[in-house]
Amino acid sequence: MEFLTIVIIGIILLIVGVLGVGLLLKLGKVALSILLHMLLGWILLFIWNILPFFKIPINILTVLVAGFGGIIGVGVLILAKALGLY
Secondary structure, rough: OHHHHHHHHHHHHHHHHHHHHHHHHHHHHHHHHHHHHHHHHHHHHHHHHHHOOOOOOOOOOHHHHHHHHHHHHHHHHHHHHHHOOO
């Protein structure tokens, strides 16, 4: 009876482990995607600030807006700066 209990516990732990690894891989993929978008937003803002127009400050808020919004997010930041909203 003791051997059967150990086998059942082992199977349960294996199932929980496989599900846990799957969840971690899914969350890691999302985190990597967010990080990649933030890096792209920072690069777009950096390129915009090289141009001789008005400057957009590079901080965590503008990088997040540019990162999640992509080119449209940078366009929104440029429009907001041109209208004097910040």
